[in-house]
Amino acid sequence: MTSAAELDARPTTRSIHVLLFALAVLFAGIATFTAPWISAFAFALLVWRGFAARRSLRMPGRAVKAILALAGVLVVLATYRTVNGAEAGSALLMLMIGIKLTEVKRVRDAVFTLVLAWFLVFAALLYSQEIPFVAWMILSGWALVAALLTVTRNAVQPEFMSAFRQSGRYLAQALPFAVILFLLFPRLPGPLWGVPSPNASGVTGLDDSMSPGSISRLAQSDEVAFRVRFDGEPPPPAELYWRGPTLSSFNGRTWLPGVVRFRGQQRPTDLGNAVSYTVMLEPHQRNWMYALTWPASYPEDALLTSEFLLAARRPITQRRSYEVVSFLAHTLDPELSGDHAYWALQMPREGNQRARELAQSWRQEAGNPRDIVQRALAMFRDEEFFYTLEPPLNRGDIVDDFLFRTRSGFCEHYAGAFVFLMRAAGVPARVVTGYLGGELNEYSNYLVVRQSDAHAWAEVWLEGEGWVRVDPTAAISPERILSGFSSVLNEQQTEAGEAGGLFYLMVELEMRWEALNVVWNEFFLGFGPETQFNLLASMGMDDPDWQKMVIAMLILMTVLGMLLWAWLWWTHRPLALDPALLLYRRLQRRLARRLGPPRLHEGPEDFYRRVLHDAPEHAALVREFIDAYLASRYLPVPAEARTLAPMKRILRRLKA
Amino acid sequence: MRFTRRLGDAARRWARRRQGLDRNPIVLNRRRVYILPTRQGAAFGALLFAMLLGSMNYSSSPGFLLTFSLAALAFVAMNHTHRNLEKLEIRIGHADAVFAGNEARFPLYIHNASGVARNGIALDDDERTQAVVDIAPESAATLHFRIRTSRRGWLRPQRIGLHTTYPFGLFRAWVWLHPEASCLVYPAPAEPGLAPPVTALESGSSEAMFRGHEDFTGLRAYQPGDAPRHVAWRASARLDGDLLVKEFGGGAATTRMLRWQDVMFERDDEARLSRLARWIMDAHAADERWGLELPGVSLPVDGGQAHFERCLRELALFGLPR
Numbered sequence: 001m002t003s004a005a006e007l008d009a010r011p012t013t014r015s016i017h018v019l020l021f022a023l024a025v026l027f028a029g030i031a032t033f034t035a036p037w038i039s040a041f042a043f044a045l046l047v048w049r050g051f052a053a054r055r056s057l058r059m060p061g062r063a064v065k066a067i068l069a070l071a072g073v074l075v076v077l078a079t080y081r082t083v084n085g086a087e088a089g090s091a092l093l094m095l096m097i098g099i100k101l102t103e104v105k106r107v108r109d110a111v112f113t114l115v116l117a118w119f120l121v122f123a124a125l126l127y128s129q130e131i132p133f134v135a136w137m138i139l140s141g142w143a144l145v146a147a148l149l150t151v152t153r154n155a156v157q158p159e160f161m162s163a164f165r166q167s168g169r170y171l172a173q174a175l176p177f178a179v180i181l182f183l184l185f186p187r188l189p190g191p192l193w194g195v196p197s198p199n200a201s202g203v204t205g206l207d208d209s210m211s212p213g214s215i216s217r218l219a220q221s222d223e224v225a226f227r228v229r230f231d232g233e234p235p236p237p238a239e240l241y242w243r244g245p246t247l248s249s250f251n252g253r254t255w256l257p258g259v260v261r262f263r264g265q266q267r268p269t270d271l272g273n274a275v276s277y278t279v280m281l282e283p284h285q286r287n288w289m290y291a292l293t294w295p296a297s298y299p300e301d302a303l304l305t306s307e308f309l310l311a312a313r314r315p316i317t318q319r320r321s322y323e324v325v326s327f328l329a330h331t332l333d334p335e336l337s338g339d340h341a342y343w344a345l346q347m348p349r350e351g352n353q354r355a356r357e358l359a360q361s362w363r364q365e366a367g368n369p370r371d372i373v374q375r376a377l378a379m380f381r382d383e384e385f386f387y388t389l390e391p392p393l394n395r396g397d398i399v400d401d402f403l404f405r406t407r408s409g410f411c412e413h414y415a416g417a418f419v420f421l422m423r424a425a426g427v428p429a430r431v432v433t434g435y436l437g438g439e440l441n442e443y444s445n446y447l448v449v450r451q452s453d454a455h456a457w458a459e460v461w462l463e464g465e466g467w468v469r470v471d472p473t474a475a476i477s478p479e480r481i482l483s484g485f486s487s488v489l490n491e492q493q494t495e496a497g498e499a500g501g502l503f504y505l506m507v508e509l510e511m512r513w514e515a516l517n518v519v520w521n522e523f524f525l526g527f528g529p530e531t532q533f534n535l536l537a538s539m540g541m542d543d544p545d546w547q548k549m550v551i552a553m554l555i556l557m558t559v560l561g562m563l564l565w566a567w568l569w570w571t572h573r574p575l576a577l578d579p580a581l582l583l584y585r586r587l588q589r590r591l592a593r594r595l596g597p598p599r600l601h602e603g604p605e606d607f608y609r610r611v612l613h614d615a616p617e618h619a620a621l622v623r624e625f626i627d628a629y630l631a632s633r634y635l636p637v638p639a640e641a642r643t644l645a646p647m648k649r650i651l652r653r654l655k656a
Numbered sequence: 657m658r659f660t661r662r663l664g665d666a667a668r669r670w671a672r673r674r675q676g677l678d679r680n681p682i683v684l685n686r687r688r689v690y691i692l693p694t695r696q697g698a699a700f701g702a703l704l705f706a707m708l709l710g711s712m713n714y715s716s717s718p719g720f721l722l723t724f725s726l727a728a729l730a731f732v733a734m735n736h737t738h739r740n741l742e743k744l745e746i747r748i749g750h751a752d753a754v755f756a757g758n759e760a761r762f763p764l765y766i767h768n769a770s771g772v773a774r775n776g777i778a779l780d781d782d783e784r785t786q787a788v789v790d791i792a793p794e795s796a797a798t799l800h801f802r803i804r805t806s807r808r809g810w811l812r813p814q815r816i817g818l819h820t821t822y823p824f825g826l827f828r829a830w831v832w833l834h835p836e837a838s839c840l841v842y843p844a845p846a847e848p849g850l851a852p853p854v855t856a857l858e859s860g861s862s863e864a865m866f867r868g869h870e871d872f873t874g875l876r877a878y879q880p881g882d883a884p885r886h887v888a889w890r891a892s893a894r895l896d897g898d899l900l901v902k903e904f905g906g907g908a909a910t911t912r913m914l915r916w917q918d919v920m921f922e923r924d925d926e927a928r929l930s931r932l933a934r935w936i937m938d939a940h941a942a943d944e945r946w947g948l949e950l951p952g953v954s955l956p957v958d959g960g961q962a963h964f965e966r967c968l969r970e971l972a973l974f975g976l977p978r
Binding site: 141187524 | 696699700703706707710711712714715716717718719720721722723724725726727728729731732733735736739742743745747765769770771772775776794821822823824825
């Protein structure tokens, strides 16, 4: 076919340069997360290709290309130990595009390169979904469209800027269709094939075990764990204990979950103080979904465990938002039964002897479990216990070592030691991990909870009260807090007053940026089956399901398609002819019998000359007509002064 | 490959039956503009499909946005591509007569009466694209459809294709035109060398009437058939493109009668016609006067362009239905 011939054509230097420009824009974005030497490799290939196009250099042979490709794969393997995944995959794709450029000899190759480039944009968007990055990728996509527009036009190529303008126009026309598809194309709740394995770096959130150092490793991380939007006033910060896994089993070093069951739907009647909120959870590769205790209303695909943890059926590998109603006033497990009672008192058979003895002494002295709890908290408060992010290492019996030797630690030390003491004293207790507090953004009434807010606290079971939360870390007196607990426990607010205006400005900008991020996360990144249904329901669709969505999508697409069709019909229609010209054509047709059909190339004066020669009897009238016609078409007179009357009169006379 | 070729041929025959013969002016309406994705378009579609699956698997909103934007772009581009040919007004002219073996060039006048540019309009024969042109709003372009000729007689282009892949090369819209235009193909002139027999000398006519090559009298515009050695190359170089030939006056012109029986030595009729064509060319180039006698045709001795063309036309159509 003929299009094959066009594909075989050599791309022009200009189209190569536009292609390289678009790729440079794209690579600049990819370079923000790939290793510098990989980016340098890719850019070197771009620059070389630019020179080659200008100087008409020969393309390298097959051997050189093979070596380059092999080098690319090896570099990526050496850097990432894999070629899979969004990060390594993007790096490899970027290098392959660079190498592909060395054999772009035809338009066909250039188009193929662009297809690869779009796939690179796609892969990169799997890696990072931050606002600036996505914006840059949109810009890159635009540049790639401009490049496609240029390379597929080998005849007359648009100017550089004009290619951008034109492709911008096409993109603007495509945007409404894209928005409808985005909103109405049915979203599936889960992955189609294997989900990506947890991030290699490992710092994604809480684990389901706790040993010294496991939470403090998170304390340095500024990454967002989740964001929360409250429907009304947020509860006071001291109530914001976001519940994660409960750890009941202690083996002497590590706390692990006990037996976990699903709780079922029944709930007690004495719940109160309802808080309703939406959590936008970042992917953390685990099943659990953070919430305030007691979550009473939650998404259908989640389950509530016997330890009041909300758990999804599948690991959270994608950003997800869910609505929860929690009752902050509650009684957890007024009856402690069966294996829960066993796990609440489970201890290793031996070890940590001094702690056991201390607990025994409390048990003998104190009248009831409540007093035992108070004794323990008083010890943390009154004795020389320090709170630090860099605790010294505990050896041997770690509870004894912490309580009697190092006496400084992070929340997991306090929670672990406290629960151990309680169990040794015969009080049922367990460790709860999760997040505490969060940073309230005053611009949009939501809370950002970061990894640094990870926390561990304790619960003790008291007769008549059920499980009661006790936070031993909060008992440490403030002056012994050695390094910042970035949330409610210390009084960070006081610093702000002294730093002055610029600090406030920075804080404000950061807050606003965060507020924008929340909208981005909730309404764009988190747009999934649930948000889609909610949106459609709020737009008036009764009980949305995917069939209705597809029908609505098809209807809207058809309507938009018809609008486009009508608009293109309007722009591509032949423009109306000047009425004077129409009259002139009538004159030509009228005289056709004498003069033959009108000649395309002939102007009015030449036509008159032919009349003079072949039909002299009409010459005078035709002269008059042509004078009137030329005056009407070309004399600079206002439109209302133009008259077609003389021409019409002459036409009538010619007919007679 | 063979299958697609046969499919293409069947489609062409179908279009020919469906559309009939086209009369000037041909206005391209929706019914005759066909459209299909190109190979790049198919690759693009595969890319979109892969990205859609990926977006679904990873529930990636930016992925969906990218996929849907590109899909919408392709859809918009399809509409533009289709419209790019629509409402163009085409006139196909007759081609100037040529000698067999030369290219017949049919002028194709494409008028864009709309207010938007029609870019990347390509002219095709059945094998390849001959020319690509951009047509500005409310203006026209003239292309030439070329056919290499091989046989004398009337030549008609079976089919002229126009296609466009503008703007993105993802879709290819095309039309097939079946024009009435024709081209007269003269027999290919035989190799020069053999001079025609001098059969008669005619005298008595005013010498000034004939143009010989004794005395240079001036320059005039080149006409097909002028001898290359009369071209005033230096003078022509000063003008752009137009050739000038030197005119000579005076001298006695040779007069010949070119007859069928004089070329019976050639092996067949075609070779005989070629020989006569060669002699007519030579005589015309030398500004001689000649007459032509074929079975059933006799043209009296004359000279000049019109006579030259009339004689060649008789050779071209000799033995063929008129």
